[in-house]
Amino acid sequence: xxxxxxxxxxSRADDALGVFFAEAPILMVSAAPDWTIRRISGHxxxxxxxxxxxxxxxxxxxxxxxxxxxxALRDLIPGFAETGQISGAELDLxxxxxxxxxxxxxxxxxxxxxxxxxxAVLHDNSxxxxxxxxxxxxxx
Numbered sequence: 095x096x097x098x099x100x101x102x103x104x105s106r107a108d109d110a111l112g113v114f115f116a117e118a119p120i121l122m123v124s125a126a127p128d129w130t131i132r133r134i135s136g137h138x139x140x141x142x143x144x145x146x147x148x149x150x151x152x153x154x155x156x157x158x159x160x161x162x163x164x165x166a167l168r169d170l171i172p173g174f175a176e177t178g179q180i181s182g183a184e185l186d187l188x189x190x191x192x193x194x195x196x197x198x199x200x201x202x203x204x205x206x207x208x209x210x211x212x213x214a215v216l217h218d219n220s221x222x223x224x225x226x227x228x229x230x231x232x233x234x
Contacts, residue, residue, distance in 0.1 A: 115146075121216040129154040129171060129212060138216070143190030154214075159194060174212070178203035182204065184219060196223045198202040 112133075114169050115122065121138040125131050131149050139146040142157060155163045155171075162185045180201040187195040201214035 099221060121218070123214050123216075124156050125212040125214070127203075127210045127212065132211070141189075141195060141218075142187060154212075157187050159188050162186045164227075174201060175201070179213070183225070188218070196220050 115124070115135045116131045118135060119137050120135055121141060122135040123131060124133040128166060131152050131154055134146050134149050136146050139149055149157070152156060155166050166185065170180055170183055181197060183199045183201075185197050185199055187197050189195055194233040197216040198219045199216045201212055201213055204211045204213050
């Protein structure tokens, strides 16, 4: 029985991945090697105040503040092209209403090469950033 369920699940990997992107409570994005968004989790799009379908085909950097976009284009994306990974990158995401969502991103390359795919997860960093700012004020 368990093997039959596993076989069914793995035979429909794209369907399963689609459900995961639609339903999982995680900030997750899949992008082309040039960082054009292919899939974005409903939770991620919702946290930014967007419909997921409206973000498909847009550059991931469109979701970033100007400062984070500059850093991503100058450092993170070129570094990713060399190593196939990003670990613990602090970024500021821009919500549809203009407010900022501080985040930490980890990304890996799946299927390296021209047909590759960027898989990234982000974590809300609001509380950690606020605590760091409070600590900075306290010791100033």
